[in-house]
Amino acid sequence: MPLPPDGRARIDADALLARTARPLVIGIGGGGDVVGALATAEACRIHAGARPVLGGVSWERRPIDPEPGPRRTGEIEAARELGTGVLAARSDTHVRASGVRFAESRMAELLGEEVVLADPNVGAPGAADGLAAAAEALGADLLVFVDVGGDALAHGDEPGLASPLCDAVMLAAAARLAAEGHAVLGAVFGPGCDGELTLAELEARISEIAAAGGLAGARAISPAVADRLREAAAAIPTEASAQAIRAFDGERGTATIRRGRRTVELSPVGALTVYFDVGVALRSAARLAAAVIDCASLEDANEALHALGVRTELDLERDAARTARA
Numbered sequence: 001m002p003l004p005p006d007g008r009a010r011i012d013a014d015a016l017l018a019r020t021a022r023p024l025v026i027g028i029g030g031g032g033d034v035v036g037a038l039a040t041a042e043a044c045r046i047h048a049g050a051r052p053v054l055g056g057v058s059w060e061r062r063p064i065d066p067e068p069g070p071r072r073t074g075e076i077e078a079a080r081e082l083g084t085g086v087l088a089a090r091s092d093t094h095v096r097a098s099g100v101r102f103a104e105s106r107m108a109e110l111l112g113e114e115v116v117l118a119d120p121n122v123g124a125p126g127a128a129d130g131l132a133a134a135a136e137a138l139g140a141d142l143l144v145f146v147d148v149g150g151d152a153l154a155h156g157d158e159p160g161l162a163s164p165l166c167d168a169v170m171l172a173a174a175a176r177l178a179a180e181g182h183a184v185l186g187a188v189f190g191p192g193c194d195g196e197l198t199l200a201e202l203e204a205r206i207s208e209i210a211a212a213g214g215l216a217g218a219r220a221i222s223p224a225v226a227d228r229l230r231e232a233a234a235a236i237p238t239e240a241s242a243q244a245i246r247a248f249d250g251e252r253g254t255a256t257i258r259r260g261r262r263t264v265e266l267s268p269v270g271a272l273t274v275y276f277d278v279g280v281a282l283r284s285a286a287r288l289a290a291a292v293i294d295c296a297s298l299e300d301a302n303e304a305l306h307a308l309g310v311r312t313e314l315d316l317e318r319d320a321a322r323t324a325r326a
Contacts, residue, residue, distance in 0.1 A: 012216060023053070025040050025052055025055065028152065031060055032103055033056055033148045034055070034056035034104050035103070035238045040144050042224075042229075053140060058102060073087055075095055075096055076094070078090060083133025084122065084129055085126050086127075086133065086134040087116070120166050120298055122298075123169060123298060125296055131177065147171070147188050148189050152167035153188065155287050160196045161197065162196055164310055165298070169298060172290070187273050190272075192264060192269065195258065195262025209276050209285050214280025216277055218273065218275065220271050226245060226249075243266065244271055247267060250268075252266050
């Protein structure tokens, strides 16, 4: 699929977020990314009077769900279908075989409303189709795709890159939706807070997008949003999103996450959300998303990244599962 053409009007995040009445805000990396997505959703609710819908993907970290990869919609109980590969999760939504609840289930319990749950197994084309159907069913007028940390903008050769696959598939889905005429905004919440790309690497990637005309704006966490994020981080297992709250509170220096395997340099930058044009991102910094835009499944996308010499979180989870069984 060709990427969106050059020459479009530059996207202005402030304008989009000020006039949206019903944004669908999706954490695209799995696990606790739905907490990072809450920052944009709550800002729209508190400061613009919108009725946001929050969302995430069906891929939990190994400490929560030891089965490798994301769960397919057919494995999930107590949810209603919004589109192919997209469900509306409630507080009791869980994996049928194991009883594992998703971060989105816990978020639904906290908010007292349904939370969208997308299955990335269907690849970027399927995810785009499913989310388009979900947006129509929910009356959403804007889709915001939020990555916590910023590894969605990776080139693929960064030494700390560990989980590029889910981000790439979902960002590619966002670009497909934008190309089809949907109102779409990309976002990085808590730059560097996942301990994968360094702040210097992120500065370079965001500068690439800016030079191509795709930087749409940036916002800091407000005190009211920070309070809501604290509630969410207390209810939902998350490490990366929690670092952004520490940054908002003025903490500085080196912190560790992922059982000491990752380090995060805390600074005020971590309290920001940076917004960008997803089509421009795929034409510039987001090379991995561009590589998987036509992949019809997660497995195909994984192989496309292998062809670029990139090892993914799916590979790591499968290796860990084999070791555990040995």
